[in-house]
Amino acid sequence: MRSVLDLVKAGQLWTLPPRPDRAAAARQVLHVHSMRIQPDCTILELAGEIDMLTTWLLAERLDEHLSEEVRLIVLDLSDVTFLSAGGLNVLVIADDYARARGVTISITGCGGLVRVFEMAGLRERFHFVADHQSLVDQC
Template sequence: MDAYDSRQYWLGRTAVVSASGALDLLTSPRLEKLVTSTLEQRPDALIIDLTDVSFLGSAGMQVLVDAYEATSPNIGFAVVADGPGTSRPLKLIGLTEVFDVVASLQTAVDRLSRGA
């Protein structure tokens, strides 16, 4: 079983929340709490980095949807997901049509810094 962990760091005014391990019904509330506290700090953009997530369950996807909905039009939002455990479920559910899902943190930073 993968141990879940999450952390927050900043790249200028862009907040990055990264998670690792399995993001499921048991662990998603921890990510949700971190995302909420991050948004309270009023970043210009929020990136949720799932690069090290091995499993993304429906509860984890709901956290992503809630985070997207909580970012106002003034806050950029992107999810980094590259791999069968993360990008595939997001594509299957159709969330890649709702918000930006990119393959690397650098791509997310570049896209949000241009406002695209």
């Protein structure tokens, strides 16, 4: 099965392909911090904007963690200030990829971003939780 990043590259996403000059700019716009909270559970804290410049960075980070032996990835969007349609598409692709491997992607810290998921018809697709502590307890 192809990786999330490969699937993103193959699709017709509104994203700018990664290049060294764009990579530095993307990392200034979107920060991704990961924490392995249990041997099979990881939290990815995202901060900044998920747009056409940074979607590939999100896909790359999701790829890294989906290639590990995990059963749960929690995306903390508490500090995300913008989520584009391309960002939503990356999340859908990653969720499909994760489900095929028996991995759950849960989302926390959405705040006002939950409206973006609702408007896109994706509210029921993803597992939203109030905070990641409740998921840590389940791991």
